[in-house]
Amino acid sequence: MKRQRLLANTFLFIFLLMFIVLPFVPLVLSSFSYNWKWPNVLPEIFSLSAWKYVLFDNSGTWQAIGTSLLIAFIVTAINIILAVPAANALVRYPLKGRWLFEAIIFAPIVIPAFVAVLGIHLTFLRFGLTETIFGVVLAHLSPTLPYVVRAAMTSYNTLSIDWEDQARMLGAGPLSRFYHVVLPHLLPGIAAGASLSILISLSQYLITFIIGSGQVMTLPILLFPFISGGDPAIASAYSLVFAGMAVAALLILDLALKRYYKKKQAAASKGVRE
Amino acid sequence: MLRKIKPYLLLFPAAATIVLLFFGGLFDGFLKSLGYFPAIGETGFSLKAYSSLFHSDAFWDSLIVTIRIAAISSVLSAFLGAIVAVVVFMMHEKSRSGALNLWNRLFQLPLTIPHLVGGYVIVLLFMQSGFLSKILAKVGVIEQIPDFPVLVNDSFGWGIILAYTWKEAPFVALMVYPVLERIHRKWRDVSRVYGAGNWDFIREIVVPAILPAWTVAAFIVFVFTFSAFEVPYLLGVTYPSMLPVYSYQLYSSGTLADRPEALAVNLILALLTVLLGLIAYYFSKRWNVLKGWE
Amino acid sequence: MKKWALAATGLLALALGACANGASDPAAENTDDLLDSDWKTIAAEAEGQEVNMYMWGGNENINRYLDDWVAPRLQEEYDVDLQRVPVNDAQDFINQLVDEKSAGKKKGSIDIIWINGENFKAAKDNELLWGDFAGKLPNFNEYINPDALEVAEDFGEPVEGLEAPWGKAQFVFVHDEKKVAEPPKSMEELAEWVKENPGQFTYPALPDFTGSAFIRHVLYETTGGYEQYQQPAADIEDLEQRLAPMWQYLNEIEPYLWRKGETYPESLAKLDQLYANGEVSMTMSYDPALAASEVMKGRFPESTKTFLLKGGTLANTHFLSIPFNSSDKAGALVAINEMLSPEAQTAKLSPENWGDLSALDFEKLSAEQQKAMNEVDFGPATLPLEELEGNRLPELSSDYIEVIEKGWMENVAKD
Missing domain, CATH: 3.40.190.10 (Periplasmic binding protein-like II)
Structure with missing residues (x-):
């Protein structure tokens, strides 16, 4: 039994290595390499010049990271404001034509966003929305909103109306009911939706490119010329920064949520003691 | 009165946003695909763009390539994803250590990585002078760069397939895993009582249990691969290109005359994905995938 | 509801404002x-x-x-x-x-x-x-x-x-002095050299930009100069016949190319790699200084030099x-x-x-x-700047390039 377990463990370990770690090895090596020749498995010269270019020279990386995150957070904030009431309505109210509303809101999950963006591009241009962050935010809304609605719906599904009624009986107004009863319950779902929304927004290339037209410089726009045939070392360094940015944004969200719960818990236990 | 319209008021902002920005875009594109293009003085309607598409080899070649790549990617990632899920599940049964949890998370890493980076990882690994080629040369399997097969920017689309398989297998695993977790205790114990081995357990219980969720997951991968742009743009060839890339090539050809055709490709793409989406939805409802397996 | 109406109006105003902004601006008219x-x-x-x-x-x-x-x-x-x-x-x-x-x-x-x-x-x-x-x-x-x-x-x-x-770009051939003591001065000499040194030369498959440029040199030299192609391709009625000597030349050297011409490197980068690995003795470039920088990086051998054809090379x-x-x-x-x-x-x-x-x-x-x-x-x-400057040929217009790329597939690559 023990032996079998060891075997299985080893198998899983190798599998993991092949599947997840191996693909990143050349990426990391290449980012630190200088003119890495075939057939050397390791670069003959290690160099920090690609990282220096990406992080410290005049390459605009930090600004692009800032723009990317700004857009992702605005998009996500708007999404949450739009999605929570919509999810509430879809889950807790009798609706005529529910299927139609669901079909409308969830359509962008199936139909790719660039189809709509290429269609609306010239209209955006005429209204002066291209080349603006606002325009790019608008373009990022439809591919992200459905996921936030979906996530908020999952949370509403498990929220009992009784709790809210109890709170009402205790004299809580609609705002305070929402803040103290509904919101804490929805938060994990919203956070999950927000993570998806941030992730999707951060990784958009084509629609940012079309609506931003070179003036809204997000990280994917900056790195694309390098990964499609530019210097491999710089392309690799940028790819790692890009992936790192996505992972970091999600981790921060995760941490913030945990801290919120800790605070809540602390406040609750304090309340009991008093 | 207010009570009655309240849910519609709650829904209005989200629905209006999608209608305006998304369906507005589809409609705008649809008009232009019919040749209604006031900006260049075209206000007539015609099906010229569609008929010239249906008569062009480029469109059909592109459609075939798209279906082929999407089909192979979804099948491969479905198999890989199922294996990952089952292996992690079997491990989980035996040990409840935190390390496993970490592995669990690591498997989701490709999911978090942006597609562009995923594509570039495949370039570095599989191009003719890439990392694998270097390793094979060191080991002595190949002697020259051309001995390594062309897997990136190849006309079959292997590079795109590899990228999607790597990116989407964890997604399939993620879809399948919750179903596995529900089998967890009771069935495993029962099967053990009857002396079933690991293999029997997988064949008799695990496979039938995950089948619905698994099929739907594979289908979602298919629809996604069918309509995504970045990876084929990076890893494909100029001709034949996948439909989204073909549409963009037409859209950005530098002349407005090609626009109606580009937007017609888009509309066809949208119709096909809706059709595929409906099929997936139908089966997921029918098999009750989203509720899981009881 | 009221709030949304307000927001919608705001949005519209914003859009219109931006629109008006783009439409007329005194500064834009002044620039003419x-x-x-x-x-x-x-x-x-x-x-x-x-x-x-x-x-x-x-x-x-x-x-x-x-x-x-x-x-x-x-x-x-x-x-x-x-x-x-x-x-x-x-x-x-x-x-x-x-x-x-x-x-x-x-x-x-x-x-x-x-x-x-x-x-x-x-x-x-x-x-x-x-x-x-x-x-x-x-x-x-x-x-x-x-x-x-x-x-x-x-x-x-x-x-x-x-x-x-x-700025300017000019086509140059790159060779290893140790292997090619006397670089060929014309396409004719190149063909002779290739036949004497089988497997040592190749060019990138079309539509690679540099590979296509190599073939344009063959065109100029085997069909009697560039002057005749200074008109639109459609105006030359017997274009196909005129191109025939070029295909003949390319097919003649094919058996003596790298890998007997069964396959061609698909890009200049691949050809450079073959050269760097010593598999072939020549490569080519549109950037006259590229070879030097590759030598500096240590990728190309120290004995790397560049050369031009007597009749000049393409420049743009x-x-x-x-x-x-x-x-x-x-x-x-x-x-x-x-x-x-x-x-x-x-x-x-x-x-x-x-x-x-x-x-x-x-x-x-x-x-x-x-x-x-x-x-x-x-x-x-x-090469010295004067030497480059004195040996420049004009490019072909893009209609010819299309014809040549298609023709190469049919006449050379497919055989």
Whole structure:
């Protein structure tokens, strides 16, 4: 039994290595390499010049990271404001034509966003929305909103109306009911939706490119010329920064949520003691 | 009165946003695909763009390539994803250590990585002078760069397939895993009582249990691969290109005359994905995938 | 409900405001007089302008040259803020300009574009370029001969002052001196050498840009010179017959190529790799200084040299231009003028910065400026500038290139 377990463990370990770690090895090596020749498995010269270019020279990386995150957070904030009431309505109210509303809101999950963006591009241009962050935010809304609605719906599904009624009986107004009863319950779902929304927004290339037209410089726009045939070392360094940015944004969200719960818990236990 | 319209008021902002920005875009594109293009003085309607598409080899070649790549990617990632899920599940049964949890998370890493980076990882690994080629040369399997097969920017689309398989297998695993977790205790114990081995357990219980969720997951991968742009743009060839890339090539050809055709490709793409989406939805409802397996 | 109505109105107002903003602006109309004003007025108007230069962004050397060399100087000396906007492909901004033109956008963000060949032709045909501005630039008038073929035409298309030359590329062959003691001087000699040294030569498969250029040299030399192709391809009735000797030549050397011509390297990068690994003895490049920098990097052997054909090799020029709706045309003029200065061109020439050939007429430079250019160290692998300059052939227009690419597939690759 023990032996079998060891075997299985080893198998899983190798599998993991092949599947997840191996693909990143050349990426990391290449980012630190200088003119890495075939057939050397390791670069003959290690160099920090690609990282220096990406992080410290005049390459605009930090600004692009800032723009990317700004857009992702605005998009996500708007999404949450739009999605929570919509999810509430879809889950807790009798609706005529529910299927139609669901079909409308969830359509962008199936139909790719660039189809709509290429269609609306010239209209955006005429209204002066291209080349603006606002325009790019608008373009990022439809591919992200459905996921936030979906996530908020999952949370509403498990929220009992009784709790809210109890709170009402205790004299809580609609705002305070929402803040103290509904919101804490929805938060994990919203956070999950927000993570998806941030992730999707951060990784958009084509629609940012079309609506931003070179003036809204997000990280994917900056790195694309390098990964499609530019210097491999710089392309690799940028790819790692890009992936790192996505992972970091999600981790921060995760941490913030945990801290919120800790605070809540602390406040609750304090309340009991008093 | 207010009570009655309240849910519609709650829904209005989200629905209006999608209608305006998304369906507005589809409609705008649809008009232009019919040749209604006031900006260049075209206000007539015609099906010229569609008929010239249906008569062009480029469109059909592109459609075939798209279906082929999407089909192979979804099948491969479905198999890989199922294996990952089952292996992690079997491990989980035996040990409840935190390390496993970490592995669990690591498997989701490709999911978090942006597609562009995923594509570039495949370039570095599989191009003719890439990392694998270097390793094979060191080991002595190949002697020259051309001995390594062309897997990136190849006309079959292997590079795109590899990228999607790597990116989407964890997604399939993620879809399948919750179903596995529900089998967890009771069935495993029962099967053990009857002396079933690991293999029997997988064949008799695990496979039938995950089948619905698994099929739907594979289908979602298919629809996604069918309509995504970045990876084929990076890893494909100029001709034949996948439909989204073909549409963009037409859209950005530098002349407005090609626009109606580009937007017609888009509309066809949208119709096909809706059709595929409906099929997936139908089966997921029918098999009750989203509720899981009881 | 009220709130949403308010928000919607706000949104609409915002959109309309932005729209009105794009539609009419006094500054945008003024710029058309700019072509009639003198340089002093232009320089004064340029002060404080932000100029967006849209260009391919995949080479860190080029990016650095603009960000660290050109931009600070423009800021300091002319108070012009040059912003480089990296693009994946020149076609992208041509397309953007087409859109802006159709939408009637009069105040665009693109102020300078870096183009040549096909993209110039597309921009010119769609009337995306501002106008005949090159003659306004003091440095253009002082250091460039506007009648020289390589400045007056861009891949066969008359330039008409719509763009100003920024740099030049010239085709060179690269060889290893140890293996090729006496490099061939013509296509005929090359064929002889290839037959004597089987497996040592090949060229990138079409439609690779450099591979296609190699074949154009074969075309010029086997069919009697470039002059006959200075007209549109459609005007030559017996074009197919005229091309026949070229296919014959290519098929004749095919059995003696690398891997017996059964396969061709699919890109120049692959051919360079074969050369770096010592599998073949020659490669080729559109950048005369590239071999030198590869030697410096240690990728190519020390014994690497470059050579030209007796009849000359293809050369082309890349240009800077100003779109029709640039918002900061004065600033763009000043920036382009500065990039054509002997100092900027000399810096650009240096392989440390970029290694791109100067667009200026060497004869027109002062002795000191000539000296500065000559002192740029290219390493032993690069030919002297005078030798390059004296052996330049004009490019074919793109209609021929299409014919040749298709023909190669049928006549050479398929057999």
